[in-house]
Each structure stands twice: as structure tokens, then as C-alpha cells.
Amino acid sequence: MIVVLWEGYKWMGQQTGGNWPGTGIELPVSTDDIIMPHAADIAAELVSDIRDGRSTLPLSVFLLKKAWFTLQEAAIGFFLGSAIGIGLAVLMLRWRVAERGLLPWINVSQTVPLIALAPIIVTWGRNQGMPDIVSISLISTYLTFFPVAVSALRGLQSPDSAHVELMRSYAAPWRTTLFKLRLPAARPYLFPAFKIAATLSVVGAIVGEISIGTKTGLGRAILEFALRYAVWPERLYASVIGAAALGLFVFGMISMAERLVLRRTDEVVA
Amino acid sequence: MSSGGEVPAVVVDGVGMVFNEGTGGEVAALDGIDLTIRAGEFVTLIGPSGCGKSTLLRLIGDLLTPTAGGVSVFDKSAHESRTGQDYGMVFQHAGLFDWRKVKANIELPLELRDWSKTDRNARSAEMLDLVKLDEFGDHYPRQLSGGMQQRVSIARALSFEPRLLLMDEPFGALDEMTREHMQGELLRIWGETGTTVVFVTHSISEAAFLSNRVIVLSPRPGRVHSIIDVDLGERTPDTREDPDFFAAATTIREALRSVGGAE
Numbered sequence: 207m208i209v210v211l212w213e214g215y216k217w218m219g220q221q222t223g224g225n226w227p228g229t230g231i232e233l234p235v236s237t238d239d240i241i242m243p244h245a246a247d248i249a250a251e252l253v254s255d256i257r258d259g260r261s262t263l264p265l266s267v268f269l270l271k272k273a274w275f276t277l278q279e280a281a282i283g284f285f286l287g288s289a290i291g292i293g294l295a296v297l298m299l300r301w302r303v304a305e306r307g308l309l310p311w312i313n314v315s316q317t318v319p320l321i322a323l324a325p326i327i328v329t330w331g332r333n334q335g336m337p338d339i340v341s342i343s344l345i346s347t348y349l350t351f352f353p354v355a356v357s358a359l360r361g362l363q364s365p366d367s368a369h370v371e372l373m374r375s376y377a378a379p380w381r382t383t384l385f386k387l388r389l390p391a392a393r394p395y396l397f398p399a400f401k402i403a404a405t406l407s408v409v410g411a412i413v414g415e416i417s418i419g420t421k422t423g424l425g426r427a428i429l430e431f432a433l434r435y436a437v438w439p440e441r442l443y444a445s446v447i448g449a450a451a452l453g454l455f456v457f458g459m460i461s462m463a464e465r466l467v468l469r470r471t472d473e474v475v476a
Numbered sequence: 477m478s479s480g481g482e483v484p485a486v487v488v489d490g491v492g493m494v495f496n497e498g499t500g501g502e503v504a505a506l507d508g509i510d511l512t513i514r515a516g517e518f519v520t521l522i523g524p525s526g527c528g529k530s531t532l533l534r535l536i537g538d539l540l541t542p543t544a545g546g547v548s549v550f551d552k553s554a555h556e557s558r559t560g561q562d563y564g565m566v567f568q569h570a571g572l573f574d575w576r577k578v579k580a581n582i583e584l585p586l587e588l589r590d591w592s593k594t595d596r597n598a599r600s601a602e603m604l605d606l607v608k609l610d611e612f613g614d615h616y617p618r619q620l621s622g623g624m625q626q627r628v629s630i631a632r633a634l635s636f637e638p639r640l641l642l643m644d645e646p647f648g649a650l651d652e653m654t655r656e657h658m659q660g661e662l663l664r665i666w667g668e669t670g671t672t673v674v675f676v677t678h679s680i681s682e683a684a685f686l687s688n689r690v691i692v693l694s695p696r697p698g699r700v701h702s703i704i705d706v707d708l709g710e711r712t713p714d715t716r717e718d719p720d721f722f723a724a725a726t727t728i729r730e731a732l733r734s735v736g737g738a739e
Contacts, residue, residue: 368571371539375565375642376588377558386584390575468575 209245216242243440248447251440265441269427269448276411276424277452279339283346284407284456288400290347291354296384298355299362316352320345320410324417338420345417346410350403357399361392397464404456412449424449483551485640485672486513486536492544492697493531504697505531509545511691511700515639518666518673520687522680522728524736528698529676530644536674537565537642550639561589563640564633568648570625572617572632579604579613582632589636603631606665623654627661634669643675647682656716659685663711680732684724685711692728694735701735704728 218227219237226233235241252266294312298305324345331341365387373383415425424445431442488511495503505528513519521529534540536547538558549557557563564585572581582600583591591599604610607627609620617625626646633641647655659682666673677683683690687706694701706724708715715721 366569366571368567368569369573371534371567372565372571374539375537375558375563376585377561378588382588386587387573390573393575 212242212245216244240436240439243443248440248443251444252447256441265444266448269424269445272422272424272427273448273452275422276408276415277456279342279411279414279423280346280404280407280452280456282339282343283410284350284400284404286343287347287350287352287403287407288354291351291356291399291403292358292396294351294355295358295362298359299384299388300380305359312352312355315348320349320413321417323348324414328418338418342411342414342418342420342423345414346407349406349410353399353402353406354396357395358392361395362388364395365391393468397460397468400460400464401457404460405453408449408453408456424452483515484512485515485517485550486511486674487548488512488532488536488545489547490545491532491535491542491547493528493535493540494543497543506535506542507697507699509698509700513672513674515550515672516670517689518663518675518687520675520677520683520690521693522677522683522690522732523693523698523701524695524732525678527693527695527735529678529693532693532698533642533644533674533676536640537563557640561585561636562638563642564636564638566626566629566633566641566643566646568645570617570622570629572625572628574617576617577613578609578615578617578620578628581617581628582635584632585636599635600631603635606634606668607631607661621654623650623658626650626658630662630665634665634671637669637671639671641671641673643673645676645678648677655682656713660711660713662686680725680728681716683728684708684721685715690724690728692731692735702731704731 215233215235216237219225219233221227222233224233224236225231239247252269253264255262256265256268258268258271294308298308327344327348328338328341331338331344362384369387369391370383373387378386411423412425412428415423416429419429420426427445428442428449431438431445435442488509491506491509492504493506495505509532521532523529531540535542536549536554538547538554541555547554549562552560552562572578573584576584579597579600582603583596586596586599600613601610604613607630609624609627609631612620612624612628617628620628629646647658650658662673663686675683675686677686684706685708690704690706692701692704693699704724704727708718708720708724
């Protein structure tokens, strides 16, 4: 579908000399082979060889290796961010004061541009002698904890008063209510947040790699290919496709986990 | 039927309840309530909306604390009874946990009491039998009808053999036919378990059919208007067409009219 649109637009532009058909108005994106390489050329680039250190290997394998590295950073970011997000939500649930005190800061945290924050985190990390992968994971964490914290809080507050009163009538301590009622009830709220967090964790890892200047990872590949874009645009597009595929992969993993955890129980018998 | 001997199940002594006390928006919900409920009794609280009948039930269950007077349950304070997990509670909405199977829902209070898995299994099987849902233990609540869900909720409340069962309009959301069927079932279960029941309703026929005694409350602030004894003997489906049943319903209706509760 995208390929058809892409090639259709390109074809149209080349027929009209870069204008909207029947007008002298320029198309918003030029259709030449540097700005918009043919989809087939991008695909071909994926199987053609690239030098990686001393060996050569197909670009797709090269990207896969880089993606594996990025995935590890993203995974750390995802799990750490989710844990922090749920932890913050529990804290805000337990103490109203915490909700009033923390929630505005959690919101503000996401208005700080990541690009500005990344070098700070890296500099701190290097000062402490931490490897760059830790700093990148922290940048990824910074993006992922937010949707989880907000949704988890809503989910933990979701049980209605009858459920809460029931637990009270059993004289259930706060912790028991949390584990037997609030956390299970929060699951339908958590999984959509996990999906957003998972894709954000990849974005965070890539942005982290780019702003740190690591030696490997998808971000590094994108940065290198971007520098050579004028002569070799297919490679940048291929690496963007790689990044998107990685995002889809983690999204798919969460969707699978969701299906395992939230069994379908909506069929009606009686 | 009484298991508590001479000790009354519930004693409500001069209870008053004011919401938002000390602020501009004070609401006096209950005032000067005195009430004694014998062990093994089935007592209904009825009254127009705003009379505080649900509030009174919550005070007995220590889900609320009265601003005046005190409540004792089997010679203990309401608070001790709640922390001692002496009573079961059933709400208007079954309030089952969607993510637990029917069996696991019934076993929830047992889990909180650290029963062993074997004991829990045995008890939930017994309870499923009691509410006639033997085949539905492994279903999820959403797969059941409203009436069946409410039966699970009753099974859950009775699973740990509480001496007192507090019910807040448990059949309010059910259709008339299901409702009458559930009333019959509840009386059967009450007969088999001998527990004490305090039941909130706004249905005159429900109050007449179910209870030994009907407490009529007047509104704003809620006070005990009258206590009506109902003696219909063993209830059967035919009881609903019995002249004594109509007479009891009429007495309740007249009491409600005089407190300004148009049903």
C-alpha cells in the first residue's frame, strides 16, 4: 500500500516535472531519486553487502545486528521505566499528597526535550564510570515511565466502591487490596500503556545512541547513513525501515503478552 | 435456628450519623437509632430514599463510623467484628472480580484467611452446591446472567460461615421473575445456614416475603418509624398469594405512606 502510494507519487511527479498535475504549483516533496529513491532500490539495498569492520555482510543482517544491540537498551529502558511507572503510581495511590506533589512533575518531565537531556545523562554517566549502554537505557527509561505511571494510576483507581468496600468488609490490609484487587484491575489499563512504552523505548534508545555517539546500534547506523544521504539515500531509508520494524517487533511482543495475561472471557453462556 | 444463644446479633444504641460534620455542608443522615436484632433473625430495613437505610447497614458493618452512639455485633464492637471478619456482605451489584473464575471468587475471603488450597476447594464446591451453580465453577463472571452472578456473590459472602450477613439491595438490579426466584433461594439458604440477615430494600413485597421483622425508617434525618413483625410461617411460592402476605404488605405500605415515602 505504502509502496504503491510512494511509487505513484514519484511517477506523477516525474510526469509533470515536479508539479501538481495541470498546475504550475510545486509538489511539497521533490520526486527525484535522491529525495525519494525507488522502493525496489531500497529493497535491493537491504540484500546488498556492506562492510562492517573487516568483514562484509548484507545490509539487512548488518541492521539486524545493530538492532539487537538497540533492542537490549530498549528492553532495559522498557522494564526499568515500567517498574518506575508502576512504583510511582502505587506511591500516588497510597498518599494523596504524593499524587498532588508528583503528578505535575511527571507531566513537566515529558516537556523537557530529550535531545537536551541526553548529553546531560551521558556526561553524568561517564563521570560515574558507567558504560554508555546504561546511559542510553536511562534515556529510554525517561520516555517509558511516563505513559505507564499515568495509566497505572488510573487503573489502580479503577475498582468501583463496591469492590473496595468488599475488601474493607474482609478487613483486608492495604497491601492485600493492592495485590488482590487493584493491580489485577489495572491490567486492562496497563497493557495499552506498555505498548506505547515499548515503542517509545526504541525511540529513546535510538535518540540516545545518536546524541551520545555510540559505536554501534541502529541510531549509530542511521547517523552514519544520514551523513552519506546525498550519495546513498537507499541505505538511510533501509535503516529507517529497520527501526520501524524493531518498533513493530516490540509492539507485537507486548500484544502477545497481553493475550496471554488477559484471557478472553467475554463469551456469554447464560 | 438461633446459634448465638441469648447474645443478640446486633445492638444499635442511640446511633446518629452526620456526614461532613463541622463543615458548611453537614447532612444528618441518621438520628437516635435504637435497634436490637436477635441471632438467626431475618430483618429488613425499608424506607424512602434518603432515609439512611444503606448508611445504617454500613454502620453495622463498620464501613462507616457513627458520629453518635455505638454498634455492637455479637457482644463485640462493630470494628472488632469487621477486623475479626465476622460478617459477609452482599451489594446491589454482584461485585465479582472479572479476572477470577467463579470458584476463585467464592474462595477470595478464604484466601484472605489463609485457608489451605484443599480446604478452599472443598468449601467452594460446597457453596456452589448450595447456590445451585455446580457446573459453573470454572466459568468467568461475565459468562453468567445477573441472577447467577448475584448467587455467586451470596456464596462468596457465606463461604466463611459468617454469623451475620449484610445485604444492600442485593436483588435491586434483577428483573421481577429472577428477583422472586432469588428471594426463595435466599430463604432456603438462610434456613440451611441459620445465619442472621440484615437486608436493605425499597421493595414492599420483598420486605414482606423475606423478613421476620421489618424496620421502617423515616427520612431526613433517618429515624426508626415503626417495627413490623411479619409471621407468615414457612415461605413457599404460594405465600405470595396468601391473604396474610397481602396484609403484611399493606401494613408496611401504610407505614411508608405515613413517613412520606411514595413507593
